[in-house]
Amino acid sequence: MTAAPTGQRLDPVPGEWRRVSPKYLVVDLVSTLIGGAIATAATALPATLFGWGVWWWLLPAAVALVSLVGLALTPRRVRSIGYRLRDDDLLFRRGIMFQRFVAVPFGRMQLVDITRGPIVRALGLAELKLVTAAASSGVVIPGLPLAEAEELRDHLVALAETRRAGL
Structure with a gap:
């Protein structure tokens, strides 16, 4: 078995792949955005209701950051x-x-x-x-x-x- 040249992607089955519609990007972006907003709100709720300190706001901030990274990766994920x-x-x-x-x-x-x-x-x-x-x-x-x-x-x-x- 020979190794692939450096920098080339190994495809387990070479040939023509059919991709999903580019319109699906909208669906995936909306669902990622809604999921991220719900997760951020759910993690911010206890800090808001119970008046916990500033440090508790790091958790919703981290969840929001992860959601934004997910949004940025969505176009590539849909193309895959x-x-x-x-x-x-x-x-x-x-x-x-x-x-x-x-x-x-x-x-x-x-x-x-x-x-x-x-x-x-x-x-x-x-x-x-x-x-x-x-x-x-x-x-x-x-x-x-x-x-x-x-x-x-x-x-x-x-x-x-x-x-x-x-x-």
Whole structure:
């Protein structure tokens, strides 16, 4: 096995990856912002209610700082999400520091579901959820345009029906 030249990224499966819609960045930014605001408020509440000293305000400040870093990393995190259809499975990837690569065999899929929350629906997007018997291999592909999600769902269901493995 040869090592990759220095500075090049090792990709476990070379080829064309399909990425989520750029509109999904808005959804992720809004959810990160709301989560950070709630966490900051929750950590500031005891210091406010009980009149604790100035030192207690360091905790909400730290939570706010972590939330701001999360907001700054959101565009890169969204760009890291992708999927790829191969001959026998769907390969999904996500993450910057803690990367996750999951291969879901077509014959093991039990459920392919489309979910749409209010913000996602307003942007014309959807989430595609793939469920298998193994709990750890469940995959959610967020930020797909609705038409692409429906087409992919129908395609995956058809492939799963032709390749049932021991069910």
